[in-house]
Structures are given as C-alpha cells and as structure tokens.
Amino acid sequence: MPSVDAPADPRASWFLPAPGELPRTADLEPLVSRVLAPNPSGMTLDGTNTYVVGAPGSGQAVLVDPGPDDAAHLTAVEAVLAARGARCVAVLVTHHHGDHAEAALPWGGRFGAPVAAASAAVAGAGGRVLDHGERLGLAGTTIDVVATPGHTRDHLAFRLESGAVLVGDHVLGRGTSVVTHPEGDVVAYLESLRRVHDLGPSALYCGHGPELTVDPGAVLDYYLAHRAYREHQLLTALAAGAGSVEELVATVYAEVPRQLWPAATQSTRATLAKLQAEGRVETSTGDTVRPA
Structure with a gap:
C-alpha cells in the first residue's frame, strides 16, 4: 500500500485564540x-x-444554535440582543x-419566536421543518438553508448574505469533527x-471554536484530505494485523488524548461502514474487521 502523508492543517499558521x-x-x-x-x-x-x-437597524435578530438551556447563557444572549436593539424573531438549529x-x-x-430545524x-x-435550498427572509436579511448531513442525519448549515456560512458541527474551529455512529x-x-x-x-462560523476567515476553502480541503488519511491509516493498521475496532482506534489515534477515544471510535465505525460498502473491508463476529 503506497504511503500517504498526514495533511497539514492550514490553521496551524493562523493567529487564532488559544x-x-x-x-x-x-x-x-x-x-x-x-x-x-x-x-x-x-x-x-x-x-x-x-x-x-x-x-443592523432592523430591530430584529435570529438565534442560531441557542445551545444549552443555561441561565447565564440566556442572560448573555439577551444582553447582545439589547445591544443590537433587536428582538428575537426566530430560532434556527443546525x-x-x-x-x-x-x-x-x-x-x-x-x-415568542418559532423554531426551525431539519428535524420535527x-x-x-x-415550528418549521427546513429543507435544503430554502431561502429564509428574516431580520432584514436572507439566510439560505444548506443540507449538510454526515455528522448527523439532520445537520444543516446556514449561508448568510455576506457569504459566511454557519456550519454547526460540520467544521470546527479547531481539530476535526466527529462523524457519529450509527x-x-x-x-x-x-x-x-x-x-x-x-x-x-x-x-x-463554527459550532465550536473560533471563526475561520483567513482561507475557509483551505480548511475544507484539509478536512477532505484528513478523512482520506484516516481511511489510509485504518487500511494500513488492518494490513499490519489489527483486527478489532478497539485495536484500530488505539493504533490510529495513539497520539489523541484517551478521553477523546469514544468519539474517535464513532468516526472509526462510520469510516469502516463506508469501506465495507465499497468492498474494501469485511466484518465478522463481534468487532473483528479484516481487509476484503
């Protein structure tokens, strides 16, 4: 199997908040x-x-991903609404x-604002169930609905008139996103x-971590290359004798903190499902995996 180098994360040279x-x-x-x-x-x-x-000046605002139902967080959001002189007219969820x-x-x-999401x-x-391609006229602006399944089945992104995209958990400000399993x-x-x-x-504008403004396209290219690299790592580990999902995670994610291994296990299982559908790996009893 030809060697594949780990892709370089372009954000490493950006001045992002620690x-x-x-x-x-x-x-x-x-x-x-x-x-x-x-x-x-x-x-x-x-x-x-x-x-x-x-x-600005519309007197209205939309909340995207309100997050946890936390009193301090609500207070902070209400302070921002007040500073903008705006009332909330809709809640969108990725x-x-x-x-x-x-x-x-x-x-x-x-x-007193309706909630809109891909899931009823x-x-x-x-509330309102959103579909890909819808254009929402809200708070003096337009917001395009972009279906981005993968992290979860119901994942959406929202494109703004400025060209910025609110990507939820599809892209993170640091590191890479988890593809949940099943x-x-x-x-x-x-x-x-x-x-x-x-x-x-x-x-x-990510669901977690800093905003990515220097070269968003380069980050997306990195994410694509990173997934290809993980596939290569899994196939290499299988060829070297790893046989279970647990062994694959321990090999491929050896340098990742162990507290993140449960999330890595989800992404590994999701990637193995892709490789199995492509006829590149086979599964047998338990969690045993082998090259096809």
Whole structure:
C-alpha cells in the first residue's frame, strides 16, 4: 500500500485564540454576533457558539444554535440582543445534539419566536421543518438553508448574505469533527464538505471554536484530505494485523488524548461502514474487521 502523508492543517499558521481564550461575546461582522455558552469540554472545545444574526437597524435578530438551556447563557444572549436593539424573531438549529438544541424550544417560547430545524422533534409542534435550498427572509436579511448531513442525519448549515456560512458541527474551529455512529455517514459527510466548498464561503462560523476567515476553502480541503488519511491509516493498521475496532482506534489515534477515544471510535465505525460498502473491508463476529 503506497504511503500517504498526514495533511497539514492550514490553521496551524493562523493567529487564532488559544483554547480557553475565545471571548464570551464578539461582533464578527455587521450581520453577526457570537455568544459563547459556558459548557466547555473536550468535545465542545471552548463551549457552544450561539450566533445572533440580523441586519443592523432592523430591530430584529435570529438565534442560531441557542445551545444549552443555561441561565447565564440566556442572560448573555439577551444582553447582545439589547445591544443590537433587536428582538428575537426566530430560532434556527443546525442539528439535534443537546449542546446546540436544548434551549431551542424553551427560548423560542420565551421570545415568542418559532423554531426551525431539519428535524420535527427539534422544531417542535409549532415550528418549521427546513429543507435544503430554502431561502429564509428574516431580520432584514436572507439566510439560505444548506443540507449538510454526515455528522448527523439532520445537520444543516446556514449561508448568510455576506457569504459566511454557519456550519454547526460540520467544521470546527479547531481539530476535526466527529462523524457519529450509527446515524453519521462518512459518504454524506464528504459530499457535504464539497457542497459547502462549492459555496465559496467568505468565512466559516463554527459550532465550536473560533471563526475561520483567513482561507475557509483551505480548511475544507484539509478536512477532505484528513478523512482520506484516516481511511489510509485504518487500511494500513488492518494490513499490519489489527483486527478489532478497539485495536484500530488505539493504533490510529495513539497520539489523541484517551478521553477523546469514544468519539474517535464513532468516526472509526462510520469510516469502516463506508469501506465495507465499497468492498474494501469485511466484518465478522463481534468487532473483528479484516481487509476484503
């Protein structure tokens, strides 16, 4: 099997905030402010990014990914709304994971604002289920709905008039995203990366970590190359004798902190499902995997 070098992460040379130093609130552009939720962890990085989106002077705003239903976070979001002279007119959610969606229905009720998402369960009884290609006229601006399944089945991104794309957990400000298993799908994830790339985003506003503005396309290229590299690592480890998912994770993610191995296991299982569908690996009893 030919050798494949690990791709270089273009963000390594960018001047991004260090972990733990992302500001609690920030105005990213005239249309967008970010409010960082107080839920940092190995998976959520500095915490969940909630975005307040609306045209200046419109008196209205949309919340994207309200995050956890946390009193301090709500206070911070309300302070940003007040500073913008805006009331919340809608709540948009990228996907159903609790660190993004938990506050959607209670905050929607508080603000008297409908919730919109790809999942009816997230949108609630009075909410709106969104489809790819819809254009939402809200808060004095337009927001395009972009289906980006892969991390989860119901994942959406939102493209703004400025050209920036709110990408949820599809792309992170640091590191790479998890393709959850069994609902995550690597093939769909790769297609979604290309779909976002084709938009030519001026910036990627991520669900976790800092915004990516220097060269968003290079980050998307890196994400695609990273997935190809992980496939190569798995096939190399199998050829060398690794036989179980546990052994594959221990080999491929040896330099990753062990507390992140459960997430790595999900991505590994999702990648193996892709390789099995392509006829490149076979599974047998238990968690045993072998080259096809």
